[in-house]
Amino acid sequence: MFESKTITWFRACRDNDLPSNGGACVRFGNEQIALFYFTRRNEWYATQNECPHRKQMALSRGMIGSAGSEPKVACPFHKKTFSLITGECLSGDECSIKTYPVKVDNGYVYIGIENE
Amino acid sequence: MKLVVIGNGMVGFKFCEKLVTADHNQKFQITVFGEESRPAYDRVHLSEYFAGKSAKALSLSDADWYDSNNIELHLGESIRSIDASAKTITSHRGIMTCYDYLVLATGSAAFIPSIPGIEKQGVFIYRTIEDLELITAWAKKSRTAAVIGGGLLGLEAAKAMLDLGINQTHIIEFAPGLMPKQIDDQGSALLQSKLEQLGFVIHTSKNTAEISGDGRITGLRFSDDSVIHVDMLVISAGIKPRDELAKTAGIATGPRRGIVVNEKLQTSDPAIFAIGECALHNGMIYGLAAPGYEMADVLVRNLLHQESASGISQNQEAEFTGFDMSTKLKLIGVDVASFGDPFAAGESVKTIRLQDTVRGVYKRINLSADGKQLIGGILVGDAEQYNMLLQTYKNKLVLPDDPSALILGTRSGPESAEAGLACLPDDALICSCESISKSDICGAVSELGCESVEAIKKCTKAGTGCGGCVPMIKDMMLHTMKANGRYVRNMICEHFACSRQELFDLVKIHSLKTFDEVLDALGKGDGCEICKPVVSSILASLWNEMILKKSNSTAQDSNDRFLANIQKGGTYSVVPRIPGGEITPDKLIVIGQIAKQYNLYTKITGGQRIDMFGAHLNDLPLIWSQLIAAGFESGHAYGKALRTVKSCVGSTWCRFGLHDSVSYAIRIEERYRGLRAPHKIKSAVSGCIRECAEAQSKDFGIIATEKGWNLYVCGNGGSKPQHALLLATDLDSETCIRYIDRFLMFYIRTADPLARTATWLNKMEGGIDYLRNVVVNDSLGMAEIWEKEMQLLVDSYACEWKEAIENPEIRKRFSHFINAPEEKDPTVHFENLRDQKKARDWK
Ligand code: SRM
Ligand SMILES: Cc1cc2nc3c(=O)[nH]c(=O)nc-3n(C[C@H](O)[C@H](O)[C@H](O)COP(=O)(O)OP(=O)(O)OC[C@H]3O[C@@H](n4cnc5c(N)ncnc54)[C@H](O)[C@@H]3O)c2cc1C
Ligand code: SF4
Ligand code: FES
Numbered sequence: 019m020f021e022s023k024t025i026t027w028f029r030a031c032r033d034n035d036l037p038s039n040g041g042a043c044v045r046f047g048n049e050q051i052a053l054f055y056f057t058r059r060n061e062w063y064a065t066q067n068e069c070p071h072r073k074q075m076a077l078s079r080g081m082i083g084s085a086g087s088e089p090k091v092a093c094p095f096h097k098k099t100f101s102l103i104t105g106e107c108l109s110g111d112e113c114s115i116k117t118y119p120v121k122v123d124n125g126y127v128y129i130g131i132e133n134e
Numbered sequence: 135m136k137l138v139v140i141g142n143g144m145v146g147f148k149f150c151e152k153l154v155t156a157d158h159n160q161k162f163q164i165t166v167f168g169e170e171s172r173p174a175y176d177r178v179h180l181s182e183y184f185a186g187k188s189a190k191a192l193s194l195s196d197a198d199w200y201d202s203n204n205i206e207l208h209l210g211e212s213i214r215s216i217d218a219s220a221k222t223i224t225s226h227r228g229i230m231t232c233y234d235y236l237v238l239a240t241g242s243a244a245f246i247p248s249i250p251g252i253e254k255q256g257v258f259i260y261r262t263i264e265d266l267e268l269i270t271a272w273a274k275k276s277r278t279a280a281v282i283g284g285g286l287l288g289l290e291a292a293k294a295m296l297d298l299g300i301n302q303t304h305i306i307e308f309a310p311g312l313m314p315k316q317i318d319d320q321g322s323a324l325l326q327s328k329l330e331q332l333g334f335v336i337h338t339s340k341n342t343a344e345i346s347g348d349g350r351i352t353g354l355r356f357s358d359d360s361v362i363h364v365d366m367l368v369i370s371a372g373i374k375p376r377d378e379l380a381k382t383a384g385i386a387t388g389p390r391r392g393i394v395v396n397e398k399l400q401t402s403d404p405a406i407f408a409i410g411e412c413a414l415h416n417g418m419i420y421g422l423a424a425p426g427y428e429m430a431d432v433l434v435r436n437l438l439h440q441e442s443a444s445g446i447s448q449n450q451e452a453e454f455t456g457f458d459m460s461t462k463l464k465l466i467g468v469d470v471a472s473f474g475d476p477f478a479a480g481e482s483v484k485t486i487r488l489q490d491t492v493r494g495v496y497k498r499i500n501l502s503a504d505g506k507q508l509i510g511g512i513l514v515g516d517a518e519q520y521n522m523l524l525q526t527y528k529n530k531l532v533l534p535d536d537p538s539a540l541i542l543g544t545r546s547g548p549e550s551a552e553a554g555l556a557c558l559p560d561d562a563l564i565c566s567c568e569s570i571s572k573s574d575i576c577g578a579v580s581e582l583g584c585e586s587v588e589a590i591k592k593c594t595k596a597g598t599g600c601g602g603c604v605p606m607i608k609d610m611m612l613h614t615m616k617a618n619g620r621y622v623r624n625m626i627c628e629h630f631a632c633s634r635q636e637l638f639d640l641v642k643i644h645s646l647k648t649f650d651e652v653l654d655a656l657g658k659g660d661g662c663e664i665c666k667p668v669v670s671s672i673l674a675s676l677w678n679e680m681i682l683k684k685s686n687s688t689a690q691d692s693n694d695r696f697l698a699n700i701q702k703g704g705t706y707s708v709v710p711r712i713p714g715g716e717i718t719p720d721k722l723i724v725i726g727q728i729a730k731q732y733n734l735y736t737k738i739t740g741g742q743r744i745d746m747f748g749a750h751l752n753d754l755p756l757i758w759s760q761l762i763a764a765g766f767e768s769g770h771a772y773g774k775a776l777r778t779v780k781s782c783v784g785s786t787w788c789r790f791g792l793h794d795s796v797s798y799a800i801r802i803e804e805r806y807r808g809l810r811a812p813h814k815i816k817s818a819v820s821g822c823i824r825e826c827a828e829a830q831s832k833d834f835g836i837i838a839t840e841k842g843w844n845l846y847v848c849g850n851g852g853s854k855p856q857h858a859l860l861l862a863t864d865l866d867s868e869t870c871i872r873y874i875d876r877f878l879m880f881y882i883r884t885a886d887p888l889a890r891t892a893t894w895l896n897k898m899e900g901g902i903d904y905l906r907n908v909v910v911n912d913s914l915g916m917a918e919i920w921e922k923e924m925q926l927l928v929d930s931y932a933c934e935w936k937e938a939i940e941n942p943e944i945r946k947r948f949s950h951f952i953n954a955p956e957e958k959d960p961t962v963h964f965e966n967l968r969d970q971k972k973a974r975d976w977k
Contacts, residue, residue: 039685
C-alpha cells in the first residue's frame, strides 16, 4: 500500500526576524509552532510550541544547544530537553514533540505542514 | 510454549519486560490479562498524579509496546476461574484460554476494616488511578479530610490531601505511634511533631467505631466516643493480597492470605507461579515494588532455564531468598527512613541514638555486640546518610572504630563518602528498583563511557525508579572515573571541560565578550542550557554590559532573556526594585494603578517588595515604561543577581535602634543592584541584635552594634537553611562595604555554577577562618584589585529594563507571535481567587 503525503509550505516570517541561535513562536491557524534558527550550525528547525511535560506554550522561548551532535531545545519551565530533529525527549521522559520541516527561500522562512 | 500472565500491574509488566528481553529464541508466546482499563502504570509514583503528573506519564510503556513485542494484551478483563487440571482460565466475559505456564501477578487490594458506615459516599481507598480520579473530584468540594492509617501509604495519602488543597487533614492510627512497622517510639514522636508543623492533625491509639453521616460522610466517631467532622475519608490501613482466584482453584494460600510460593516462585501447582504482592514467600508478603521485580527476574531465569532444550543454558537457575525491606518515605518536608532491623535490641545488640531537638533530628543505629557490623537503624528528620548506611548494612561492611561517626556530622564530607564507596562489594545493589549493582554502574562508566548521570540512567536504567539512589550513582560515577585515572575535572558540561573558576579567569584574560566568542575560544560544540547561563553570568560579572546586547540574548537563561520570571501558564512577573523595602505613597499608588490597568495579581513578597504576577509577554515593555517613568528600576528578581537588601525600621523610629538601618540598607542595595553572580545574593540590615531584618539568614547580613556594624556571611534560607557566620565585628560603614566588596568578588570569581554562598563556604577548605583571612587580612593580596573591580561594576550599572524599552531591536523580542506581533498568547487563561486572578493549574 502506498501512503502519499503532500507537504504544504506555509510562509512563517522573514529569515532575519529570528534572534540568532534562538527561537520564536509562529501562529499557524489555531496552532502554535516554535521556529528556531540555529545560527552556529546554519540550520532551521520547527517543533510544536507546547511542551508536553506540563502543556506549556513555551518551547519557542527555550534555550537551544547540542548534546553530542544532536541539536536540542530546553523548555524554560523545568529544563526538559527535546531533540530538534526527532522530537524525542532527551531527559529520559516518555513524551516527545512534533517536528516540522523548514526551508528558507528568497529571504522567507517556510514551515512544511503535512496534509493528511 | 503458551504463557499466560494474570494481572498487568507493576510486577506483571516487569515480568513481561524481562522475559521478552531475555527470551532470544522467542520460546514463549505471552498473553496478559489485566482487570484495570489501562496498561500497567507506576503505582509507586501514584501520588505525583495529585501534584500534576498525568495518567499518561505514569504509564510504564508506550501504547504499542505490547504489540511490538508480540504480547497479546487483554485489558478490562478479569479472570474468574482457573482449571488447573485442564490448564485453562476463564474471564468474566467467558473467554477461555489455555496455558502451559500460568503466572499470577494479581497484586493486592486495599485492606478495608469493617467499620459501620464504610459504604458511605466520600469514603475512598487509594490504590488505582480510578481511585485517584474519584478522590480528586470529591476533594474539590471538601475542606477537611481524614486518612485511616499512619503507615507509609497512609502518610502518602495524607500528603496527597495537602496537594489537593484540603485545609485540614486528620491522620488516624490504631497503634500508639506513626509508621509503627518502620520506626520506634522516639522516631514516631518526632515524625508526629514534624507532621503537625505541616498542618496535619494526628490521632494515635485511635480505633474508629463508626463513620457518621446520612448517606454521605460527615465525620468519624472513635471507640473512646470522641468525634471529628470531615468531608471525606481515605482508607489506607494496609493491603490484602489478591489470592481469591488461586484459592478457588485449589492452590495453596496462607492462613492470613497470600499465594504460597517456594524459592522458584512456584505455587502448589507446578505449572502455576505467583509473583509480586500476591505471593507469600516464607511467611512474608512483600508490599514493595523492588522485591516483586526481583521475583520477576528469578522467574524469568527459571522459565528460560527449564525451557532450554539441551540443558546447556546461559540462564542459570535462580532462587528468591527474601528481600530487604528497608524503606525511605517519599513525603516532602520530612525525611524518614528505616533499614535492616530497626528495632533490634537485647544483649547482643549495641544501640547508638542521636537526638537533636534543635534541628529536629533523630537517628538510631543498631550494631552487633562487637560493634563491627550494622544491623539496622532509623533516621527521622535527616536521612541524608540513608543510602550509605543501607549499603553498609546490606554488604556487611566492617564499621569504623567510632561508629557514631556514621550518623554524626554530615559536613565531614566527600572524602569519607568516597572511602565508603570503594569498600562496597561489586554486587552491592545500588538501585534496588531496577536491581542495578555497583559493578553495573562502574561498568557503564568504564566500558560504555557513560560520564553523566543521564547517560547512566539511559544505559542501565539505574535511578529511573523511585530516584532515591541518584546522588549515590553520581558519587559512584565520579569515584569510578577517578579510579580509572580519568582526571575528573569539575566540568561545566560537555561543551566546556573546565570549572567555572577556570573559565572565569580565561574569559577575563582573553577579554571575551560574547557567548559565541567564549565557545569558539574555549569550548566545543554548540553550547547548551547548562553552559549558556554560566557563561552569560561570567560575562555579566566581568563586563557588566547590558545582557541582551550583541546577540547574547539567546544565551541567557530564559528568565533573563525576557527580564522577568516565567510562570505557570506562560505569563511573567514584574518586580520593581524597592531598596531596603522603603517606598513612598506616590510610588505605591503607581504600582496599584499599573496592576489595575494590566490586570495583574499583586502580592507583598518575602523580600519586602511587591510582585505583580500574570503579565503577558507583550505587555512587559509597556508596564516597564510606566514604572520607569515613575522612577522605578528593575528588581532583578529574574536574575542570578542581587535580589533584596531587607531592612528593619532602625533608629529613625525604633526605640531600640542603634543606627539607621534603613539608610544603610538602601545604600547597600543601590551599590550592588544588578550585580550578577553564580547564584542569587540576598542581604539585610538590622538596627540592633533583635534582628528584625533576619540578616543572619542572608548571603551577607549586617547588624548594628554600639560601635558600628557586625558583618555576617554565607547564610541561606531555602531548602537547607543555614545561619550566616560572623566575619568581622564593630566595623564602620566604609570598612564594612569594603569587606563586602572583597567577599562578593571572591565569591563571584570562585564559586561553582548555582552555588549559593553557603554551599560555597561549606566546600571551602579552612571554612570561615580561611574566608576571614582572605577578606579581612587580605591573605591572597587581592583586596585592592577586587575593590577596584567592584567599583567599576558599581559605576557601570544601568537599569536593564530602561535600556530594553529604549532599544527597538530588543523591544521587538517581547511579542508572542513572530508573525502576529500584536496578538497575545490565546492559550493563557486565568481563574479568579479572592478578588484577584491566579494562573490556571497545569494538568
Ligand atoms: C516572590 C517570592 C515569594 C513571595 O511571594 O514572597 C519568591 C518567588 C520565587 N522564588 Fe524565592 N521568592 C521569594 C523570596 C524567597 C526567600 C525569602 C527572602 O528572600 O527573604 C527565600 C529564602 C531565602 C534565601 O534565598 O536564602 C527564597 C528562596 C528561594 C529558593 C531557594 C534558594 C536556595 O538557596 O535554596 C529558590 C530556588 C532557586 O533560586 O534555585 C527560589 C525561587 C523562586 C522562584 C524564582 C522560582 C522560579 O524559579 O520560578 C519564584 C519566582 C516566582 C515568580 O514567578 O515570580 N526562592 N525565596 C519572593 C520574592 C522576594 C523578592 O522580593 O525578590
Ligand atoms: C499509593 C501507593 C504508593 C506506593 N509507594 C511505594 C513505594 O514508594 N515504593 C515501593 O516499593 N512500593 C510502593 N507501593 C507498592 C507498589 O505499588 C506495589 O508493591 C506494586 O505495585 C506491586 O505490584 P504487583 O504487580 O504485585 O501488584 P499491582 O501493581 O497491584 O498489580 C496487580 C494487577 O493485577 C490485576 N488483577 C488482580 N486480579 C486480577 C484478575 N483476577 N484478573 C485480571 N487482573 C487482575 C489488578 O487489577 C492489578 O492491576 C505503593 C503503592 C501504593 C498504592
Ligand atoms: S517557596 Fe518559592 S519557589 Fe516554592 S512555590 Fe513558593 S514562591 Fe515558588
Ligand atoms: S513544562 Fe516544559 S519542562 Fe515542564
